[in-house]
Amino acid sequence: MDLSEEQNRILLAIVAGHWASQGQEFTFEPAESGGQLDYSHARRVDISGNREDFVELAKARLIITRSNPQGMICGGPTQDGITRAAEIGGDCQRQMEAKFATLQGRLTITKTLKGAYYDTGLLAASRRDHLEKIVRDGETKLRKLLVCADLHFRGCQLIEREFDCKTAREGVRVLTFAEQFATQGALQFADGLLASQARLVAHKEMVRSSTTRLAGEIRNALRTMTSLAPLLPWRKDPIVQHAITACEDRIPEAYAQEGILEPKPFLDAGTGHRTWPPLVQAWEALRAETSRYSLGARAPA
Numbered sequence: 001m002d003l004s005e006e007q008n009r010i011l012l013a014i015v016a017g018h019w020a021s022q023g024q025e026f027t028f029e030p031a032e033s034g035g036q037l038d039y040s041h042a043r044r045v046d047i048s049g050n051r052e053d054f055v056e057l058a059k060a061r062l063i064i065t066r067s068n069p070q071g072m073i074c075g076g077p078t079q080d081g082i083t084r085a086a087e088i089g090g091d092c093q094r095q096m097e098a099k100f101a102t103l104q105g106r107l108t109i110t111k112t113l114k115g116a117y118y119d120t121g122l123l124a125a126s127r128r129d130h131l132e133k134i135v136r137d138g139e140t141k142l143r144k145l146l147v148c149a150d151l152h153f154r155g156c157q158l159i160e161r162e163f164d165c166k167t168a169r170e171g172v173r174v175l176t177f178a179e180q181f182a183t184q185g186a187l188q189f190a191d192g193l194l195a196s197q198a199r200l201v202a203h204k205e206m207v208r209s210s211t212t213r214l215a216g217e218i219r220n221a222l223r224t225m226t227s228l229a230p231l232l233p234w235r236k237d238p239i240v241q242h243a244i245t246a247c248e249d250r251i252p253e254a255y256a257q258e259g260i261l262e263p264k265p266f267l268d269a270g271t272g273h274r275t276w277p278p279l280v281q282a283w284e285a286l287r288a289e290t291s292r293y294s295l296g297a298r299a300p301a
Contacts, residue, residue, distance in 0.1 A: 003060070008088050010049045011062055013037060015077050015085035017045055028054060028073040057081070109139045109217040117189065117210045122203065127192040134188050135214075138181040142221060145174045175239070178218050182243040186211040190250045200254035208276075211247040215240040216288030234285030241275065248274035 003011065014037065017026055021039040029036045034048035054073050057063045062081035068074050077085070113135055118128050149171060190207045194200040200207070218239060219231055234240055248265065252274075255262035268275045276284070 003056070004053075006049050007053050007057060010047055010053055011057060011077070011081060012085050012088060013045050013047055014057075014063060015082050018077050018082075023076070025074050025076050027068065030072075109142075109214070109221065110136045112217055113185075113210065113214060116213060117206065120206075122197060122206075123192050124196040127196050131188055131192050135185055138185060139221075142174070142178060142181055142218070145177055146221065146224060149174050174222070178222060179239045179242055182211075182215045182218050182239050183246045185214045186243045186247045187250060189214075190247065190254075194254060199258055200251065201258055201260055204251050204254070207247055207251065211243050212240070212284045212288065215243045216284075219288065234288065235278075235281050244275055245273045248276070 014026060017037055017039055018024075024039045026037045026039055028051070029038050030051065034046065034050070037045040037047060039045075051073060054063065054065055054075075058065045058075075061078055062084055063075050063077050065073050065075035110132065114132055118131055123131065186207070189210050190200060193203050193207065197203065215237075219237070222231060231237060252262050252265065265274050266277050267273065275281075
């Protein structure tokens with residue numbers, strides 16, 4: 001049976017309410033325009049449908065209904081209804097994935113890093129291909145997490161009491177992976193250069209530049225998710241700062257391996273971790289926000 005767009009939305013709201021209320025029965029309280037799904041007075045969901053929509057959903061065996069003593073429609077979803085709602089959600093996800101692919105198709109993280117750093121001739125072919133795969137897989141997973149988080153956000157808007165906790169959980173998943181992606185991408189590039197050139201100290205500025213470029217591109221991708229809270233400032237963003245620390249921890253190892261005396265590192269006053277001086281951080285933040293990247297161009301320490 002084909003459902004109207006409104007009936008699809010009502011079914012999604014019923015299934016979402018069923019999940020959020022741990023299986024409680026809904027009561028449809030009609031109003032002049034639409035009405036509300038009431039779950040034991042604990043939460044209410046506004047809808048724009050009417051009784052006829054519930055009758056059609058019941059005829060399709062997607063919900064089970066009854067009338068309470070006040071003559072209001074009560075009920076819940078059937079297993080077929082839950083399955084149908086999942087299918088509707090899957091269609092939404094495919095639409096969102098297509099939307100992200102369209103928006104990001106011209107300039108992806110992978111293409112940007114490949115053109116600026118991986119195709120410079122410094123990486124051996126095997127290392128270059130390996131690094132491209134890591135970044136491509138990381139970007140794919142990040143964008144899928146963004147899509148899923150956005151879908152959770154849209155679903156949570158149906159049930160206001162569930163909004164904060166569900167959106168927060170999905171946001172944490174996205175940001176945690178983004179941090180891991182930035183850190184691992186920085187380390188893999190450094191290791192690829194070392195394996196290809198048998199030295200790293202001479203290329204440390206390129207390692208640093210690629211680290212900030214990757215972190216900046218990841219931050220730009222995160223901005224496509226409107227349900228995330230605004231990104232933290234550059235100097236307080238763990239996505240950026242943990243990648244920088246990983247980068248700076250790798251460089252002294254190269255100094256030791258190559259038998260070169262390392263200059264005195266700059267340490268964060270609060271954590272004691274290796275990092276970059278405030279002037280460098282401010283410059284990199286400015287470049288990241290304005291997309292003014294150029295290979296190897298960093299402010300003096």
